[in-house]
Amino acid sequence: MFLHHVSPALLTGLLALALGARVSLGAFSPADLLPLLALLLLWPFEEWLIHVFLLHAKPFTLLGRRFDLALAQKHRRHHADPANLSILFIPLGSYLFSLPLLALLWWAVTPSLELALTGATCHLALGLRYEWVHFLIHTRYRPRTWWFRRLWRNHRLHHFRNERHWYGVTMLAGDRVLGTAGDEESVPLSPTARALSVP
Numbered sequence: 001m002f003l004h005h006v007s008p009a010l011l012t013g014l015l016a017l018a019l020g021a022r023v024s025l026g027a028f029s030p031a032d033l034l035p036l037l038a039l040l041l042l043w044p045f046e047e048w049l050i051h052v053f054l055l056h057a058k059p060f061t062l063l064g065r066r067f068d069l070a071l072a073q074k075h076r077r078h079h080a081d082p083a084n085l086s087i088l089f090i091p092l093g094s095y096l097f098s099l100p101l102l103a104l105l106w107w108a109v110t111p112s113l114e115l116a117l118t119g120a121t122c123h124l125a126l127g128l129r130y131e132w133v134h135f136l137i138h139t140r141y142r143p144r145t146w147w148f149r150r151l152w153r154n155h156r157l158h159h160f161r162n163e164r165h166w167y168g169v170t171m172l173a174g175d176r177v178l179g180t181a182g183d184e185e186s187v188p189l190s191p192t193a194r195a196l197s198v199p
Contacts, residue, residue, distance in 0.1 A: 002135055007089035011128040014099070018124055022117040035110065035119035043126055048174030051167040056196070076196045082159050088138055089131055126170075133170045157182075162190040 003009050055075040059068035071094060077087050106119035133151060136143075143149040151170065158166035165182040168175045175181040 001085075002132065005085070005089050005135075006092050007095075008128065008131045008135070010092070010095065011124055011131060015121065015124040015128055018117060018121040022114070022121050025114050025117065027114050031115060032118045035106070035115060036122045039119070039122050039126060044168055044171035044174035045177075047130070047169055047171060048167045048178055048180075051169075052180075056163070079159060079163065079194055079196050082138055082194075085135070085138065088135060090127075130170050137169075157184060157187075158193075160193055162187045163193045163196060164190065 003012060054069060054071050057069050057072040059066055059072075061067070071091065074087060074091055078084070081087065102120060102123055103116075106116040106123070110116045110119055133148075134155070136148075137152050137155045143152045150172070154166045154172060154175075155169055161184065162182070165180045165187050166175060167180055172181065
């Protein structure tokens with residue numbers, strides 16, 4: 001069921017290609033751990049920034065023209081109908097800019113093709129993990145481990161208690177560091193958590 005959706009299937013295919021290309025180049029070294037460590041440190045903030053500034057972006061006017069990001073529109077539909085798996089995943093159109101950006105980023109910040117492929121492979125793996133965790137949270141699956149119960153609870157609070165808190169989905173450090181973790185008891189129930197308000 002998970003791989004029947006376009007985004008997980010695409011990420012799985014790209015991950016297999018990137019991993020295959022990295023293995024074929026060989027020349028593994030301890031330096032291959034650096035992109036993974038960097039990603040594990042930065043991923044919670046990447047999730048937070050995307051969630052806050054793209055997914056929860058309000059429509060805006062620029063040079064007299066009104067813009068409403070397609071990602072934000074889809075995310076509003078997701079908040080209104082969180083059980084609808086057909087609108088749960090990363091939209092295909094966003095890959096048109098995010099994948100080239102990902103390739104350029106790893107090419108720019110690493111000194112070799114090998115390390116660039118290691119970084120891209122790890123990035124794709126974390127992207128697929130994001131889709132899997134987000135998918136499970138929105139199905140009837142109930143978490144069995146403490147770690148997943150935390151993620152499950154956090155994301156449910158974002159959807160059903162207050163949309164201005166708990167932006168992390170697979171890693172929660174971004175919320176803790178940037179002040180949006182919130183204590184469930186002290187964060188007020190938002191009337192717009194399901195129907196995100198649009199001015």
